[in-house]
Amino acid sequence: MPSPRARRWRSVALATAALLTGLTAPTLTATPAAATTTAYDSTYYKNAIGKTGTSLKSSLHTIISSQTKLSYSGLWEALKVTDQDPNNSNNVKLLYSGISRSKTLNGGNTGDWNREHVWAQSHGDFGTSAGPGTDLHHIRPEDVTVNARRGNLDFDNGGSSFTNSGGSLMDSDSFEPRDAVKGDVARMILYMAVRYEGDDGWPNLEPKDAVNTGGTPYHGRLSVLKTWNAEDPPDAFEERRNQVIYDTYQHNRNPFIDHPEWVEAIW
Numbered sequence: 001m002p003s004p005r006a007r008r009w010r011s012v013a014l015a016t017a018a019l020l021t022g023l024t025a026p027t028l029t030a031t032p033a034a035a036t037t038t039a040y041d042s043t044y045y046k047n048a049i050g051k052t053g054t055s056l057k058s059s060l061h062t063i064i065s066s067q068t069k070l071s072y073s074g075l076w077e078a079l080k081v082t083d084q085d086p087n088n089s090n091n092v093k094l095l096y097s098g099i100s101r102s103k104t105l106n107g108g109n110t111g112d113w114n115r116e117h118v119w120a121q122s123h124g125d126f127g128t129s130a131g132p133g134t135d136l137h138h139i140r141p142e143d144v145t146v147n148a149r150r151g152n153l154d155f156d157n158g159g160s161s162f163t164n165s166g167g168s169l170m171d172s173d174s175f176e177p178r179d180a181v182k183g184d185v186a187r188m189i190l191y192m193a194v195r196y197e198g199d200d201g202w203p204n205l206e207p208k209d210a211v212n213t214g215g216t217p218y219h220g221r222l223s224v225l226k227t228w229n230a231e232d233p234p235d236a237f238e239e240r241r242n243q244v245i246y247d248t249y250q251h252n253r254n255p256f257i258d259h260p261e262w263v264e265a266i267w
Contacts, residue, residue, distance in 0.1 A: 113142060120152035
């Protein structure tokens with residue numbers, strides 16, 4: 001496993017510099033990620049380095065499309081490894097609720113955890129077949145009831161709390177995950193938009209700056225996802241998960257965990 005990469009994030013220095021020059025600085029809610037360096041830049045990502053826009057997206061699509069596909073049933077055991085609670089090896093950490101729950105409580109009953117598709121299955125109608133329906137980079141363990149509450153809602157700010165929400169919110173047309181995983185959700189959605197481009201029998205998945213996109217191959221809200229990516233940078237749990245998927249299961253990576261600044265470079 002490569003050593004932790006150097007990472008730096010832009011700060012409010014932009015606003016300070018503007019004030020020093022007598023300009024009125026804009027209000028900054030979240031600044032884009034600055035350039036990062038990873039151990040994979042000269043190997044795995046070598047054909048993407050230095051590119052932007054559609055060229056970067058196309059290069060990343062080619063790179064990450066080479067992957068081993070899992071079965072839907074195979075996700076159970078994989079998730080017990082990728083989402084293991086770092087504080088309790090007998091448990092998995094649930095995505096939206098933040099609850100630590102026994103690995104043995106997987107299933108479809110109340111009190112169990114099941115397989116949450118962060119890019120909702122109905123947003124492209126890909127079901128649970130090997131491909132987008134079993135891609136570990138966007139499938140996470142979640143409480144059965146919480147998973148049902150999220151349903152196929154788009155992601156956006158706002159809403160009300162609910163049982164076992166862990167700080168996540170929802171309303172009639174959107175779901176807001178708890179602060180600690182907002183960036184994780186954004187990077188998973190945008191990974192799917194790059195990985196599945198409609199050239200391998202699956203729909204061309206794309207982010208959209210809207211809600212109520214269910215039943216289409218779109219997921220929103222793009223502007224909010226970009227802000228979440230900037231506000232909540234990858235942490236040790238997310239980086240470890242990316243590495244385990246690469247080393248043990250699919251052998252491809254989520255490029256936005258390695259290079260969160262590529263979100264702004266593409267969108």
